[in-house]
Amino acid sequence: MVKKGHKVTVFEALHVAGGVLVYGIPEFRLPKKIVQSEVDYLRRMGVEIVLNAVVGKIETVDELLSNGFDAVFIGSGAGLPNFMNIPGENLAGVYSANEYLTRVNLMKAYMFPEYDTPIIRGKKVVVIGGGNTAMDAARTALRLCPEEVSIVYRRSREEMPARIEEIHHGEEEGLVFKLLTAPKRFIGDDDGRLKAMECLRMELGPPDDSGRRRPVEVPGSEFTMEVDVAIVAIGNGANPLIPQTSPDIKVNKWGNITVDPDTCRTSKKGVFSGGDIVRGGATVILAMGDGRKAAESMHENLSTGVW
Numbered sequence: 001m002v003k004k005g006h007k008v009t010v011f012e013a014l015h016v017a018g019g020v021l022v023y024g025i026p027e028f029r030l031p032k033k034i035v036q037s038e039v040d041y042l043r044r045m046g047v048e049i050v051l052n053a054v055v056g057k058i059e060t061v062d063e064l065l066s067n068g069f070d071a072v073f074i075g076s077g078a079g080l081p082n083f084m085n086i087p088g089e090n091l092a093g094v095y096s097a098n099e100y101l102t103r104v105n106l107m108k109a110y111m112f113p114e115y116d117t118p119i120i121r122g123k124k125v126v127v128i129g130g131g132n133t134a135m136d137a138a139r140t141a142l143r144l145c146p147e148e149v150s151i152v153y154r155r156s157r158e159e160m161p162a163r164i165e166e167i168h169h170g171e172e173e174g175l176v177f178k179l180l181t182a183p184k185r186f187i188g189d190d191d192g193r194l195k196a197m198e199c200l201r202m203e204l205g206p207p208d209d210s211g212r213r214r215p216v217e218v219p220g221s222e223f224t225m226e227v228d229v230a231i232v233a234i235g236n237g238a239n240p241l242i243p244q245t246s247p248d249i250k251v252n253k254w255g256n257i258t259v260d261p262d263t264c265r266t267s268k269k270g271v272f273s274g275g276d277i278v279r280g281g282a283t284v285i286l287a288m289g290d291g292r293k294a295a296e297s298m299h300e301n302l303s304t305g306v307w
Helices: 032-045 061-066 097-106 132-142 164-173 241-245 284-304
Strands: 009-011 048-050 072-074 094-096 124-128 148-153 176-179 181-188 194-207 213-217 223-226 229-232 271-273
Touching: 032 048, 061 072, 072 284, 094 097, 097 132, 097 229, 124 132, 124 223, 132 148, 132 164, 132 229, 148 181, 194 229, 271 284
Parallel strands: 009 048, 072 271, 094 229, 124 148, 124 229, 148 176
Antiparallel strands: 181 194, 194 213, 194 223
């Protein structure tokens, strides 16, 4: 949009620009100096980046549109972590993958006490899930020097949604894969700290709606694992804040903003959207494509006045 002659302001909720590239993707996969160089390039081009600006709290989309902005692009992502709703999820030592990765990547918990963001390092770490975020969390945990990091996944390896390369890298680095296993409850000590996890063995039944074979509990197969850190990485939901404060922006049953796929236009005039807030958890490449497509549509709309 800047290249097309528009004045652009980016509102970033956190204190560092870059979104999930900064807080979610580990340094060993994406060095932060690369992201920072892109942010610096945007600033040199004239983009204003406003940090610590939570749209939906400080200003709504309607207020932005009435305060001098002619168009709004929503790229607020899928940052609402899913949990399993099993007993013990509030114990100290149980993290969502979002919190764990944000503490380590953005808030530099691995440098405590130089940075005042503590994290429980643990000796027996489990990561629950089989996607790319689970692999990122597990490989990050390995670098904090625990005795053992395990991936606990309720299906078999063939059904793991993580990229084959990520699984391979994790194996090379020493991850332990405990497949066809599902957590049943977390067990704490007298101080409310995680000490164990009760699990069930699973077997695969017929395919479900995702096309993968459905995991089915094996009766009487309960067993307990010694665990002092558990990282829940079973997916994320759409960030709800902007849709909640802009009810005329239509969302689907999962809370994702609905758009015209050809133009990235939402149901609200002047508002465009793309990336994970539309697609659900997807890739950086797809989000970048959405941004480019939306920019073309925004430029056309602002140039012609036609919605």
